[in-house]
Amino acid sequence: MAYSTKVVDHYENPRNVGSFGTQKEIKERKDVGVGLVGAPECGDVMQLQIKVDEATGKIEDAKFKCFGCGSAIASSSLATEWLKGRTVDEGLAIKNTEIVEELSLPPVKIHCSVLAEDAIRAAIADYKTKNGIEAKEPAHAH
Amino acid sequence: MSLKLPIYFDHAATTPCDPRVVEAMLPYFTEVYGNPGSRNHSFGWAGEAAVDTARDQVSNLIGADRKEVVFTSGATESNNLAIKGGAQMYAKKPAGSTGRGHVITATHEHKATLDPCKRLQKEGFDVTFLEPGRDGIITAEMVKNAMRDDTILVSLLWANNEIGTINEVPEIGALCHDRGVIFHVDGTQWVGKMPTDVNAAQIDLMSFSAHKMYGPKGVGGLYVRRRRPRVRLTALAEGGGQERGFRSGTLNVTGIVGLGKAAELASQEMTKDADRLRKLRDRIETTVTEKLDTVQINGHREKRLPHMTNISFGFVEGESLMMACKDIAMSSGSACTSASLEPSYVLKALGVGDDLAHSSLRLSLGRWTTEEEVHYATNKIIESVEKLRVLSPLYDMHNEGIDITKIEWAAH
Numbered sequence: 001m002a003y004s005t006k007v008v009d010h011y012e013n014p015r016n017v018g019s020f021g022t023q024k025e026i027k028e029r030k031d032v033g034v035g036l037v038g039a040p041e042c043g044d045v046m047q048l049q050i051k052v053d054e055a056t057g058k059i060e061d062a063k064f065k066c067f068g069c070g071s072a073i074a075s076s077s078l079a080t081e082w083l084k085g086r087t088v089d090e091g092l093a094i095k096n097t098e099i100v101e102e103l104s105l106p107p108v109k110i111h112c113s114v115l116a117e118d119a120i121r122a123a124i125a126d127y128k129t130k131n132g133i134e135a136k137e138p139a140h141a142h
Numbered sequence: 143m144s145l146k147l148p149i150y151f152d153h154a155a156t157t158p159c160d161p162r163v164v165e166a167m168l169p170y171f172t173e174v175y176g177n178p179g180s181r182n183h184s185f186g187w188a189g190e191a192a193v194d195t196a197r198d199q200v201s202n203l204i205g206a207d208r209k210e211v212v213f214t215s216g217a218t219e220s221n222n223l224a225i226k227g228g229a230q231m232y233a234k235k236p237a238g239s240t241g242r243g244h245v246i247t248a249t250h251e252h253k254a255t256l257d258p259c260k261r262l263q264k265e266g267f268d269v270t271f272l273e274p275g276r277d278g279i280i281t282a283e284m285v286k287n288a289m290r291d292d293t294i295l296v297s298l299l300w301a302n303n304e305i306g307t308i309n310e311v312p313e314i315g316a317l318c319h320d321r322g323v324i325f326h327v328d329g330t331q332w333v334g335k336m337p338t339d340v341n342a343a344q345i346d347l348m349s350f351s352a353h354k355m356y357g358p359k360g361v362g363g364l365y366v367r368r369r370r371p372r373v374r375l376t377a378l379a380e381g382g383g384q385e386r387g388f389r390s391g392t393l394n395v396t397g398i399v400g401l402g403k404a405a406e407l408a409s410q411e412m413t414k415d416a417d418r419l420r421k422l423r424d425r426i427e428t429t430v431t432e433k434l435d436t437v438q439i440n441g442h443r444e445k446r447l448p449h450m451t452n453i454s455f456g457f458v459e460g461e462s463l464m465m466a467c468k469d470i471a472m473s474s475g476s477a478c479t480s481a482s483l484e485p486s487y488v489l490k491a492l493g494v495g496d497d498l499a500h501s502s503l504r505l506s507l508g509r510w511t512t513e514e515e516v517h518y519a520t521n522k523i524i525e526s527v528e529k530l531r532v533l534s535p536l537y538d539m540h541n542e543g544i545d546i547t548k549i550e551w552a553a554h
Binding site: 011 | 460462465476496500532533534535542544552
């Protein structure tokens, strides 16, 4: 299967790869929200982290790591780009369909975009829970 | 020698045609085009002579009598003819009834065996799907334990197409002949690569394909034993009665000539090829296991084909690994493109975890594989695994001492 130019670009030059600490550290950091979604046996695991500026409430930095195919890597790389500069609630507005469109994902790869949306939601929910902010909507299930 | 990219390491999927095979085939497109079924003129006789030569070349390769070779369109058709045609012929009860007979195969067979067997289940036959051990091998003991009074057919691969492991074919052949059970072997990956003697291995039916042994696509054959026992089959394709009535249809003379030539070359070159490729394959395995941690070679280490390897690189997904090595053609047990998200059922049958099945690559080398290609590909794979592990959250967890099998992953 041929990948789109944008998928290849994100795959070859992934943006914002990394972590704001070890698993233990990021669990404890209140300014960091972590979303870990997918499962190794499904062939996709995404870890998305957001770092929120307390004063402005904006996502000042985002990082990802991904075990998955090229489209999964590109979807999570793109998600970190889109999250930066948004407030957490603005982050929730990112839809998987926008990722599909931006990366020209074929139908068999739509689940990669769904997983990226899940990761965004999970990271934001984690941040809110850590900071005692009530979640406005239930976590996305599929 | 200069390295030419991309590199082809997918010879278990198909092989290039040997130029000597193509040369042998060429006259049969435009000059010698008679139908071997035309018994009344020289054009037909020339076609028949060409087919006879090919039949000799093929029967020499497998230790059979020339009359025991039935030409088909390839191993999938041969498997269908052997399994469905065999079961129909040896059924204990007529169509429409249940309990028509028992068939033994294995869970990690090729789909061209599994699907005909599933068809038999719908048509009143019982089928046992044997589960291999972790080494991927089906032993005579496993077959023996599954045998019943009404067992009519055993159908197994000689060597598995994903991991190259070799089943205990001669031992199973002896067992089947003891019990009067027909033994079908899918020799697609084996024939032309490894020494084959249908009598020594006591095989009754054996499928093979030209395009896996440097011949053309679209042609293959089924060995059908004529003596002790004389095996009968219900034909699937009926018509002109060609190939002793087992397979009607005008013979693909050009393709058959190609298969014959490929078989002749295989007889002469397989030992040399196998020795050379085993060394190259071993070098790949030694280097990747030296340079990378958490690497697993799937299937029995010795009892497998010398020219292929199936390796799982922990914490790296196979499809993204192939994308990183885009100038190397390989296969992966990852099924990221399939709707089911299910990884290789062959690796699962061996008890390889789903995560490691998603992380697997199959590399299969061939007659023209060079040392330079092996060197380049090995380095490229190592470099790509390292790159992807930087990206892998699972590798981080592994390094932090977290057992990823203990995490409650959300299924999706």
